[in-house]
Amino acid sequence: MSNTLITDKSYINGKWIKGTQSFDVINPATHKVIASVADLTVADCRKAIDHAYAAWPGWRDLEAFKRSNLIMEWFRRIMDAKNELAHIMTLESGKPLAESLKEVDYGASFVEWFAEEAKRAYGETIPAPKMGQRLLTIRQAVGVVSAITPWNFPLAMITRKVAPALAAGCTVVLRPASQTPLTALALALMAHQSGFPPGVFNVITGKDSKGIGQELATNDKIRKISFTGSTEVGRSLMQQAAGTIKKVSLELGGNAPFLVFDDADIDAAVKGAIIGKFRNSGQTCVSVNRFLVQDGIFDAFAKKLTTAVKKLNVGNGLDDGVQVGPLINQDGVDKVKAHVTDALDRGAKLLTGGKAKSGFFYQPTVLADVDVKALVAQEETFGPVCALFRFKKEEEGIAMANDTEFGLAAYFYSNGVNRCWRVAEQIEAGMVGINTGLLSNAVAPFGGIKQSGMGREGSKHGLDEYTELKYLCFE
Numbered sequence: 259m260s261n262t263l264i265t266d267k268s269y270i271n272g273k274w275i276k277g278t279q280s281f282d283v284i285n286p287a288t289h290k291v292i293a294s295v296a297d298l299t300v301a302d303c304r305k306a307i308d309h310a311y312a313a314w315p316g317w318r319d320l321e322a323f324k325r326s327n328l329i330m331e332w333f334r335r336i337m338d339a340k341n342e343l344a345h346i347m348t349l350e351s352g353k354p355l356a357e358s359l360k361e362v363d364y365g366a367s368f369v370e371w372f373a374e375e376a377k378r379a380y381g382e383t384i385p386a387p388k389m390g391q392r393l394l395t396i397r398q399a400v401g402v403v404s405a406i407t408p409w410n411f412p413l414a415m416i417t418r419k420v421a422p423a424l425a426a427g428c429t430v431v432l433r434p435a436s437q438t439p440l441t442a443l444a445l446a447l448m449a450h451q452s453g454f455p456p457g458v459f460n461v462i463t464g465k466d467s468k469g470i471g472q473e474l475a476t477n478d479k480i481r482k483i484s485f486t487g488s489t490e491v492g493r494s495l496m497q498q499a500a501g502t503i504k505k506v507s508l509e510l511g512g513n514a515p516f517l518v519f520d521d522a523d524i525d526a527a528v529k530g531a532i533i534g535k536f537r538n539s540g541q542t543c544v545s546v547n548r549f550l551v552q553d554g555i556f557d558a559f560a561k562k563l564t565t566a567v568k569k570l571n572v573g574n575g576l577d578d579g580v581q582v583g584p585l586i587n588q589d590g591v592d593k594v595k596a597h598v599t600d601a602l603d604r605g606a607k608l609l610t611g612g613k614a615k616s617g618f619f620y621q622p623t624v625l626a627d628v629d630v631k632a633l634v635a636q637e638e639t640f641g642p643v644c645a646l647f648r649f650k651k652e653e654e655g656i657a658m659a660n661d662t663e664f665g666l667a668a669y670f671y672s673n674g675v676n677r678c679w680r681v682a683e684q685i686e687a688g689m690v691g692i693n694t695g696l697l698s699n700a701v702a703p704f705g706g707i708k709q710s711g712m713g714r715e716g717s718k719h720g721l722d723e724y725t726e727l728k729y730l731c732f733e
């Protein structure tokens with residue numbers, strides 16, 4: 259399929275910039291070069307920030323309805339280009355085409371939602387403590403926003419940040435992951451065609467993630483940085499942003515538990531487990547990392563899950579019927595290999611899989627009776643491995659679930675209404691899926707606690723992240 263949305267230039271101040279160097283974007287399924295994209299420098303990044311800064315007052319002061327109309331036009335163009343966008347995403351990220359098509363819907367839903375929310379940046383009136391006073395609050399755009407986004411959701415992680423920022427009246431400099439810049443540039447093309455004024459949305463592509471990241475975190479024209487990625491990088495960006503006291507939103511790593519209690523519907527739990535674990539080959543921040551299964555149901559759940567995992571079709575995401583694509587690169591494969599070897603060395607039983615295939619592919623794997631000290635329990639595996647741990651009592655399961663420095667997503671299955679309330683309230687996570695393995699959508703607040711980050715994306719709260727609350731006192 260030829261794809262008219264593939265572009266190899268960065269987008270700054272409404273212009274397409276080639277730069278002096280380029281870098282290759284590789285298809286992880288075939289290792290073939292898809293395109294060679296502008297490799298911009300820190301100096302180019304600084305220029306983009308200057309343009310975004312200059313464009314900010316005009317964009318901020320535009321009537322909210324006009325900003326909303328432009329963002330809605332962007333939404334329509336994204337939806338009209340659904341097939342081409344999905345094709346680009348599968349080429350550069352490896353995810354199965356069916357998942358890429360779903361990601362276009364998911365990513366576009368943030369654009370539609372925040373186009374609507376642009377009109378609803380409400381303030382409030384406050385009963386005054388003193389006669390003759392009138393107190394109120396207004397919400398105002400933060401200023402220039404920098405956004406740094408990952409490769410695992412090349413479209414949705416961008417729209418989840420950029421759409422609310424634009425809706426609030428902020429201008430944006432985006433640095434997409436160097437593995438998946440093509441989707442970001444296609445989004446910029448559609449924003450350009452939608453008629454956004456120059457400088458409002460800028461996309462910097464480049465290999466120098468450290469240098470560009472540092473500029474985006476320290477430049478004093480930027481008032482807010484939003485990052486999705488590893489906890490390690492998030493911590494460093496937060497430290498750098500402290501120098502100019504920027505507002506910070508961080509969506510970082512997870513170590514999601516998936517508890518299956520004795521009173522759960524096993525078939526429903528297996529279905530949820532497959533979605534929660536194998537979406538994007540296990541490379542999502544909300545992927546299940548630890549299956550904590552109560553003793554009485556452990557063997558039955560393990561058996562049914564293994565049967566379902568064996569049926570998964572692994573291959574090139576562009577091929578019909580493929581459900582599990584490759585991992586993003588060799589580092590991803592090496593991490594999965596190390597985690598599986600470590601679990602087996604500590605006495606885990608291998609129920610299926612357990613081997614790397616050629617290229618960046620890894621067999622969907624199930625490990626049972628894994629030791630809680632194993633790497634798979636401690637770190638985010640980011641691959642297609644189900645690690646099953648056994649627990650006896652509800653309190654023990656909850657304690658195991660919370661025994662991590664992370665707190666992004668958690669899931670559990672139970673048919674007991676009292677248990678559902680009890681467990682949901684005790685789990686330490688920003689998001690809890692109850693009898694479901696998929697909880698992401700545009701209308702609910704996405705984000706974590708503990709070392710999984712701060713701030714919320716999506717929902718009515720997503721707009722607040724890009725506004726300042728100003729208090730007015732009239733007398």
Ligand code: SIN
Nearest residue numbers: 410486542543544698
């Ligand atoms: C992520 O992996 O960071 C996002 C996953 C999602 O939006 O569901």
